[in-house]
Amino acid sequence: MRVSVQAAERLALEGGKPVRATLLPYGHHTVEESDIASVVATLRSGWLTTGPKVEEFENAIAQLVGARHAVAFSSGTAALHGAAFAADLKSGDEAITTPLTFCATANAVVYQGAQPVFADVSNDTLNLDPETVGRRITPQTKAILPVDFTGHPAALDEILQLAGERITVIEDASHALGATYRQRRVGGISHMSVFSFHPVKHVACGEGGMVTTNSERFARRLRQFRNHGIESDPRRREAEGQWHYEMTALGYNYRLSDIACALGISQLGRLEASVARRGAIAERYGKALAEIPAIEMPHVRPEVEPAWHLYCIRLRLEKLTADRAQIFRALRAENIGVNVHYIPVHLHPYYRDRFGRRAGEFPVAEAAYQRLLTLPMFPAMSDGDVDDVILAVRKVIAAYSA
Numbered sequence: 001m002r003v004s005v006q007a008a009e010r011l012a013l014e015g016g017k018p019v020r021a022t023l024l025p026y027g028h029h030t031v032e033e034s035d036i037a038s039v040v041a042t043l044r045s046g047w048l049t050t051g052p053k054v055e056e057f058e059n060a061i062a063q064l065v066g067a068r069h070a071v072a073f074s075s076g077t078a079a080l081h082g083a084a085f086a087a088d089l090k091s092g093d094e095a096i097t098t099p100l101t102f103c104a105t106a107n108a109v110v111y112q113g114a115q116p117v118f119a120d121v122s123n124d125t126l127n128l129d130p131e132t133v134g135r136r137i138t139p140q141t142k143a144i145l146p147v148d149f150t151g152h153p154a155a156l157d158e159i160l161q162l163a164g165e166r167i168t169v170i171e172d173a174s175h176a177l178g179a180t181y182r183q184r185r186v187g188g189i190s191h192m193s194v195f196s197f198h199p200v201k202h203v204a205c206g207e208g209g210m211v212t213t214n215s216e217r218f219a220r221r222l223r224q225f226r227n228h229g230i231e232s233d234p235r236r237r238e239a240e241g242q243w244h245y246e247m248t249a250l251g252y253n254y255r256l257s258d259i260a261c262a263l264g265i266s267q268l269g270r271l272e273a274s275v276a277r278r279g280a281i282a283e284r285y286g287k288a289l290a291e292i293p294a295i296e297m298p299h300v301r302p303e304v305e306p307a308w309h310l311y312c313i314r315l316r317l318e319k320l321t322a323d324r325a326q327i328f329r330a331l332r333a334e335n336i337g338v339n340v341h342y343i344p345v346h347l348h349p350y351y352r353d354r355f356g357r358r359a360g361e362f363p364v365a366e367a368a369y370q371r372l373l374t375l376p377m378f379p380a381m382s383d384g385d386v387d388d389v390i391l392a393v394r395k396v397i398a399a400y401s402a
Contacts, residue, residue, distance in 0.1 A: 098147050327397075
């Protein structure tokens with residue numbers, strides 16, 4: 001492994017030679033010839049959208065995760081919105097979620113006119129802390145939206161127990177396709193689970209999302225919502241030779257195309273290999289960087305097998321002479337495409353202004369945000385790419401060690 005570094009080596013940020021000649025992104029999709037062939041076959045078929053590939057993709061995801069139903073959407077955000085609708089969130093209701101997520105999780109609650117209520121995260125996994133969730137539940141609480149941060153499943157059993165019979169658990173599993181929790185696949189555990197098929201995710205459709213559920217009622221409402229609030233399916237009407245349809249709710253055009261599903265079906269065949277490769281990269285990072293005092297490595301609880309969508313380290317800033325922003329710039333100068341996930345949702349101007357949120361409310365999430373740094377993680381990374389990341393991290397941390 002090419003991972004040794006001299007402490008005195010000059011940083012690229014200061015005019016030295018970068019570790020890499022070209023930028024290694026934090027995430028990237030892979031498209032193989034089989035993916036292209038699958039999409040081309042659909043382009044030559046009689047369906048481009050709302051056709052047989054949608055149902056085939058839905059059935060494949062449902063079978064994979066062990067859920068009775070899977071309903072495809074045009075994006076992960078649309079899927080979250082659909083789940084909030086299916087849970088009947090509306091004005092006057094509250095839904096509890098984590099501040100340490102992409103804003104789409106909380107936005108889905110707002111789309112329905114409900115009030116997002118944030119709870120702090122556990123310091124080890126940075127997932128929702130069930131104890132803080134319990135303190136936030138009120139008679140107005142109608143849903144809890146845990147997020148499987150970086151692909152590490154949230155404390156699902158504990159959250160479901162808190163939810164009881166009254167509250168719907170909508171799991172934002174956008175990072176966690178292929179992960180397991182207590183020997184069960186993520187996607188078949190919560191009342192509804194939401195997946196994303198954005199290019200940097202485990203399975204790419206270009207854009208796309210899916211909600212899995214064991215509830216017939218939720219599945220019916222999800223299918224209605226993605227199709228303008230219309231009860232009947234256009235493909236079924238075509239097959240039955242009839243035209244009549246009724247709009248019974250206000251829905252949206254959130255349908256996923258056959259073209260996108262053809263790509264997703266093809267990519268799904270490589271999911272196990274993708275998750276395994278991500279796990280191997282995570283293991284290499286762990287072995288090479290855990291010895292560095294200024295780095296706190298990701299924590300994995302014994303009852304889970306994470307999907308490793310992201311690999312987020314935390315900097316021990318008290319052991320460094322630079323802040324996270326400087327470390328970020330230095331690694332970028334070495335052509336390592338680090339990123340930061342996420343700016344806590346309650347600190348965004350919209351949530352501050354509309355809901356009166358402020359800094360200091362969620363100390364664990366906010367402290368983590370100040371120290372988080374996302375390293376490149378995607379299956380097409382070579383061992384040499386991984387070595388470059390390790391070398392650059394060692395180089396930069398050595399330069400700024402206190």
